[in-house]
Amino acid sequence: MENALNELAHSLNTTITKEGNxxxxxxxxxxxxxxxxxxxxEFPIQVVMTEKQILAVTHLFKTSEIQPNKLAELNTMLLExxxxxxxxSTGMQGxxxxxxxxxxxxxxxxxxxxxxxxxxxxxxxxxxxxxxxLN
Amino acid sequence: MNMSILKNLIQAVKGxxxxxxxxxxxxxxxxxLEQDIRDDGDAINxxxxxxxxxxxxxxxxxxxxxxxxxxxxxxxxxxxxLLDSGNEALAMETAERIAEIETDRNETKTEYDxxxxxxxxxxxxxxxxxxxxEKNKRELEKVKTVGELQKATASINKNxxxxxSTGNSVKESLARVKEKQQKWKDRQQAxxxxxxxxxxxxxxxxxxxxxxxxxxxxxxxxxxxxxASKKDS
Numbered sequence: 001m002e003n004a005l006n007e008l009a010h011s012l013n014t015t016i017t018k019e020g021n022x023x024x025x026x027x028x029x030x031x032x033x034x035x036x037x038x039x040x041x042e043f044p045i046q047v048v049m050t051e052k053q054i055l056a057v058t059h060l061f062k063t064s065e066i067q068p069n070k071l072a073e074l075n076t077m078l079l080e081x082x083x084x085x086x087x088x089s090t091g092m093q094g095x096x097x098x099x100x101x102x103x104x105x106x107x108x109x110x111x112x113x114x115x116x117x118x119x120x121x122x123x124x125x126x127x128x129x130x131x132x133x134l135n
Numbered sequence: 136m137n138m139s140i141l142k143n144l145i146q147a148v149k150g151x152x153x154x155x156x157x158x159x160x161x162x163x164x165x166x167x168l169e170q171d172i173r174d175d176g177d178a179i180n181x182x183x184x185x186x187x188x189x190x191x192x193x194x195x196x197x198x199x200x201x202x203x204x205x206x207x208x209x210x211x212x213x214x215x216x217l218l219d220s221g222n223e224a225l226a227m228e229t230a231e232r233i234a235e236i237e238t239d240r241n242e243t244k245t246e247y248d249x250x251x252x253x254x255x256x257x258x259x260x261x262x263x264x265x266x267x268x269e270k271n272k273r274e275l276e277k278v279k280t281v282g283e284l285q286k287a288t289a290s291i292n293k294n295x296x297x298x299x300s301t302g303n304s305v306k307e308s309l310a311r312v313k314e315k316q317q318k319w320k321d322r323q324q325a326x327x328x329x330x331x332x333x334x335x336x337x338x339x340x341x342x343x344x345x346x347x348x349x350x351x352x353x354x355x356x357x358x359x360x361x362x363a364s365k366k367d368s
Binding site: 028029039041050051062098128131135 | 283286289291295305311
């Protein structure tokens with residue numbers, strides 16, 4: 001898997017998208033690729049792989065960053081938003097709210113690039129939508 | 136391992152993160168699933184080998200049954216002929232032969248039926264094992280996905296620990312990224328403005344060349360206008 005991750009990082013680092021964005025992809029100690037797309041250099045995407053899929057995970061915020069009495073409202077909002085966000089879904093791991101996309105392992109690099117670029121944009125959209133509920 | 140493990144995985148996801156966000160996947164569960172997948176694969180291969188042997192025996196027996204049935208009908212025809220011609224003694228001898236062949240055929244048929252049942256059982260076993268194999272592969276994929284998600288979470292938590300120590304918040308990050316986007320949009324607008332400007336000055340130049348340009352006002356034309364207005368008043 002590490003080879004595949006290395007290859008993907010290299011491909012991303014040498015790609016410029018149709019919209020003129022580029023990527024900064026590095027392997028982390030945790031065994032992920034951390035990808036920064038030039039359209040959003042504040043919220044990195046963690047990319048991991050299994051035998052069957054490529055997962056792209058962006059950390060949005062922690063539970064503690066939300067006004068405590070607004071958590072239920074936030075959860076409903078994220079569930080409602082999720083189908084509206086192109087290619088990405090909202091989810092939760094531990095106390096981290098995340099935006100994530102899943103692709104088949106056979107996905108073409110062009111599609112991966114597009115998916116990551118869109119996810120970087122989606123991150124800003126989703127955060128703007130829930131901003132009033134932040135601490 | 137027949138129950139669905141998604142229910143257990145949600146527990147792993149909820150409780151599976153250490154303070155430092157290190158990945159904790161149930162490696163035991165992965166081992167059990169991988170062993171089950173290997174066992175199913177082995178059982179399927181073994182069953183397929185037995186099936187090949189049984190099937191060739193089954194084909195053999197079927198051929199023997201067909202040939203015995205043919206013999207019986209041949210001897211029956213001959214017995215009828217002998218009876219017609221009144222050769223009772225030879226007809227009796229032929230009938231005894233038919234009875235022998237029939238005994239052989241009945242034994243062979245029993246053997247054949249047992250074998251056919253075995254073949255059908257083996258096919259069922261292969262189908263069931265293959266179903267189980269695919270199910271376990273899917274379950275394994277889920278467990279491994281949890282493991283990979285935990286890696287992503289570990290990386291996220293490390294980032295959070297380092298940015299949080301500098302007092303960084305999601306609000307500030309969002310403000311920064313929006314500011315960058317705005318700057319980018321402003322730059323793009325500036326670029327578009329420049330383009331429009333040079334396009335419109337091109338047009339002005341063309342119009343002036345064609346004698347249709349906005350001629351600048353001159354001192355004499357101002358004087359004429361003022362004199363004219365004085366006359367009117």
